[in-house]
Amino acid sequence: MRDTRQRICIIGGGPAGISAAMYLEKFGYRNYEIYEKLGRVGGKSYSPVIHVRNNEARTFEAGAIMGNKIYYAVHELEQFAGVTHTDGPNMRRMYRDSFGQEVFPFDSKKDSSFDKTISLLKLKKQTKRFVELMNTKYRGYDCYGHVGVAQGRYSGLSRAEDKALRRIHGVNLNLKDLAMPFDKFCRINEVEEVMKTWIGPFTALGCGYFDEIPSAYVLKHLNTTAMTEFTRMRQWTWKDGTQSIYEAANRKLANPAHLHTEVVKVERPENEPIRVTIEDAGGVHTEAFDRLIVTTPLNWFMEYADANEEERDLFSRILHEKLVDFIATFEPGDGPSMSGYILDNLTPQTRGHAMVYYHRWEELGDDCPCTVYALRSHLGDKDVDYDYTIQMMEEDMKRCGFQIKERLHEQETYSCPHISTEDYAAGWYDRLEALQGNRNTFYAGEILSFGDMEDTCASSRDIVGRFFK
Ligand SMILES: Cc1cc2nc3c(=O)[nH]c(=O)nc-3n(C[C@H](O)[C@H](O)[C@H](O)COP(=O)(O)OP(=O)(O)OC[C@H]3O[C@@H](n4cnc5c(N)ncnc54)[C@H](O)[C@@H]3O)c2cc1C
Numbered sequence: 001m002r003d004t005r006q007r008i009c010i011i012g013g014g015p016a017g018i019s020a021a022m023y024l025e026k027f028g029y030r031n032y033e034i035y036e037k038l039g040r041v042g043g044k045s046y047s048p049v050i051h052v053r054n055n056e057a058r059t060f061e062a063g064a065i066m067g068n069k070i071y072y073a074v075h076e077l078e079q080f081a082g083v084t085h086t087d088g089p090n091m092r093r094m095y096r097d098s099f100g101q102e103v104f105p106f107d108s109k110k111d112s113s114f115d116k117t118i119s120l121l122k123l124k125k126q127t128k129r130f131v132e133l134m135n136t137k138y139r140g141y142d143c144y145g146h147v148g149v150a151q152g153r154y155s156g157l158s159r160a161e162d163k164a165l166r167r168i169h170g171v172n173l174n175l176k177d178l179a180m181p182f183d184k185f186c187r188i189n190e191v192e193e194v195m196k197t198w199i200g201p202f203t204a205l206g207c208g209y210f211d212e213i214p215s216a217y218v219l220k221h222l223n224t225t226a227m228t229e230f231t232r233m234r235q236w237t238w239k240d241g242t243q244s245i246y247e248a249a250n251r252k253l254a255n256p257a258h259l260h261t262e263v264v265k266v267e268r269p270e271n272e273p274i275r276v277t278i279e280d281a282g283g284v285h286t287e288a289f290d291r292l293i294v295t296t297p298l299n300w301f302m303e304y305a306d307a308n309e310e311e312r313d314l315f316s317r318i319l320h321e322k323l324v325d326f327i328a329t330f331e332p333g334d335g336p337s338m339s340g341y342i343l344d345n346l347t348p349q350t351r352g353h354a355m356v357y358y359h360r361w362e363e364l365g366d367d368c369p370c371t372v373y374a375l376r377s378h379l380g381d382k383d384v385d386y387d388y389t390i391q392m393m394e395e396d397m398k399r400c401g402f403q404i405k406e407r408l409h410e411q412e413t414y415s416c417p418h419i420s421t422e423d424y425a426a427g428w429y430d431r432l433e434a435l436q437g438n439r440n441t442f443y444a445g446e447i448l449s450f451g452d453m454e455d456t457c458a459s460s461r462d463i464v465g466r467f468f469k
Contacts (some may be wrong), residue, residue, distance in 0.1 A: 008032040009276050009335065011266075013257035014043020015064075016445040018246045018293035019073060019457035021253050022080050030254045033287070035278055037262035040243070045453060046239020048409050050327065053267055053367050059241035060327050060360055061371055062409045063203075064453050066091060066193040066235040069255065070225050071165045073457035074245065081248035088237025089360055091339065093200075098208045098344035098353075100400035105196065105343065118291065119193075126193040129226045133189055140172045142223040144449045144458045146429035152176045156449075157462055159223065178196070178216035179425035185215035201230050204314075204356040205373065206323030207416040207451065211348065211395045212379035214424045217416070221450045242453065254434055266305035268439040293463065295445040297417055299444045305442035308439075314431055318447060320417045324375040324389050326410035327369050335359075335366045342396060345374075352376045352384030354396035376412075379420070386412060412445060416451040437467055 008029060010017045013036030024032055040046075046063035062316070069084060078084060079131045095103050104110035108120050134141055140154030148155045152173035159167045186192045195210055202218055203209055210218070229235065238244055258280065265277035265286075269399055273288035294301050298315040301307065308316065326334075336359050339402055345353040351374070358371040359430050374393050376384040384392075394404050419428045444463045449455035 002027075004028040005031055008289070008291045009274065009287070009289040010034040010293045010295065011263045011276075011301075011444065012036060012043065012100075012295035013038075013041035013246070013250065013259070014295060014445070014456075015045055015074075015077075015246060015453045016456045017041075017043075017257070017293070018253070019077055020293050020295065020444055022077060022249055023461050025254060026467060027464065027469050029468065030267070033289075034253075034255065034257035035258050035261045035263050035276070039259050042243035042246040042257070043127065043244035044413055044415075045246055046409075047238075047243035048327070049261055050329075051093050052361070052369070053332075058361060058364075059244070060237070060369060060409075060450055062325060062327060062411065063089055063413065064242040065358060066237050067454060068226050068229040068235055070159050070161075070164075070229075070447040071221075071236060072159070072452040074454050076165075076461070077249050077457060081245060081252055082090075082135050083238065083240075083245050083248045085236035085238055087239040089239070091233055091235050091237060092346050092362065093223065093233075093339040093341060096340050096400055097343045097371055098342065098350070098396075098399075100396075105341065123193045123196060126191040127197070129452075130189070130194045132190040133191070134219070134224055137189075137315075138172070138177070138219075140168070140170050141216075141219050143168055143176060144220065144455055145462060146220075146424070146449065147433045148430065149178050149216055150306075150427045150430065154431070156363055157458055159225075165458065167465075172387060176425070178219065179214050179421050181421055181430060182210040182213060182215040182218040184211075185212075197231065198227065199346050200341050200356075202205050202228075203375070204341050206321055206375055206413070206417070208375070209348045209378055212234055212422045213416075213418060217418050217450050220455060224454070245453075249288045264304055266301075268306055268441065269294075274440060274469050291440045292407050293442045293444055295460070297414055297445070298443060298447055299417075310431070310435060314435070316430065316468065317365075317419055317423050317428065318417050319379065319420060321375055321415040323375055323413045323415035324374065324382060324411070325371055325373045325413070326384065326390070326393070326407040327371050328402075328404040329369045329406045329408065330366070330402060331405050332367050334405070336370055336400070336402055337366045337368075337369060338362070339370075340400065342400070342438055343422060346394065348378040348381060351378050351381070352389040352392050354393040357397065357402075365417050368426040370402075398460065416465065417447040418451075419447075436463070442467055
């Protein structure tokens with residue numbers, strides 16, 4: 001029964017935690033606390049400030065970068081926070097091979113050879129077929145979340161422009177195919193060419209390789225509208241960085257997040273309040289709550305909470321990618337003047353190599369620091385050593401003609417949490433759904449739909465809308 005006086009604990013002040021608090025407030029809840037272990041909110045929406053030429057302060061992105069016109073839940077946060085995506089820099093890009101040479105994979109004017117013309121025609125034809133398939137054979141594929149998909153059902157908030165963020169559900173047995181890795185899904189549907197366009201915004205931005213990730217994740221993140229927006233370079237970006245969305249929303253909340261406050265223990269005794277132990281500057285203390293919303297990775301939750309057997313079994317199956325990135329500065333005149341994808345490096349065999357560099361401020365030309373990204377993990381293979389990855393990323397940039405002066409904000413992130421194709425097909429998400437609300441615990445965050453800001457915030461909307469309304 002709805003009782004807005006209930007005391008609710010939100011663990012994590014990333015996009016999922018901040019949006020959960022906003023949606024709780026929309027339904028009249030004020031008695032909640034958000035605990036965030038870092039000294040800032042936003043989680044992997046992390047936009048450090050760097051002083052560039054003339055000592056001017058600019059934001060750069062070390063985590064999330066962009067959105068698009070179907071970022072409905074993020075837009076609700078923007079409106080709540082008074083933030084706009086209309087002031088961010090535009091996102092032009094070029095492509096290179098592993099030797100650092102510029103290539104033109106999608107431009108028939110730059111290379112009008114017979115082979116290239118045929119290959120582009122094939123891509124165009126298969127893309128058209130792919131869009132048709134997704135709208136017919138795979139109807140329902142793009143609602144948020146994965147509940148029922150393994151059984152050939154869809155159920156969740158809609159992304160369709162006329163029904164955005166309204167719950168839809170239906171049966172479509174073909175959806176079972178979404179458990180397959182994306183490369184196999186494309187093969188059986190005879191649309192392998194589309195991987196050439198999907199790979200840029202997926203693998204290069206740290207979401208994994210197409211032979212290891214169930215298609216459902218690829219297609220929920222990059223549905224056909226999102227891909228059209230990407231291809232036409234119509235992304236949303238934020239002048240003050242993606243972090244600014246969550247910082248501004250946090251300031252508007254009735255109870256802004258407690259920073260530097262790590263949840264170190266959760267105990268959920270039967271018929272008693274939940275006990276949450278936190279560690280902050282004042283030491284270690286325990287607070288009592290009626291309900292819990294978990295937005296930290298669920299395999300981490302297992303480490304600090306009294307997880308039961310079902311939680312342990314489910315959460316220990318969660319996989320993630322190891323994404324390494326740093327912001328590189330260059331000697332004046334020595335850096336790139338536009339973002340670049342190094343296409344040959346988007347394979348499991350070349351993991352550890354630089355896949356893409358993000359040049360954020362066009363007007364700074366080749367004086368602009370850039371974020372460089374590499375994946376060092378691939379399911380079934382040994383991780384590439386971290387230090388070796390950094391070294392190769394630097395060498396790859398050098399091959400492109402860019403001598404790195406300094407690396408700033410270097411980090412490895414827990415990227416794209418997902419489950420294996422086997423666990424997906426076996427109904428992992430339906431088991432998670434059955435746990436929602438047990439022991440007054442609700443699970444939100446990236447794993448619920450996909451590891452981007454929109455899917456994450458929409459999951460919080462879904463959880464709050466279904467269980468707290
Ligand atoms: C390099 C990179 C690029 C990306 N690019 C994009 C993009 O362009 N567009 C897009 O939409 N998305 C992008 N993403 C993904 C997006 O950033 C994430 O999907 C989103 O941040 C997930 O939100 P979350 O709240 O679920 O998790 P997180 O952002 O990880 O937030 C979880 C929070 O919980 C806190 N926490 C963890 N443990 C505890 C604890 N015990 N106690 C208290 N607090 C704790 C963490 O400090 C963190 O702040 C990118 C991510 C990365 C890494």
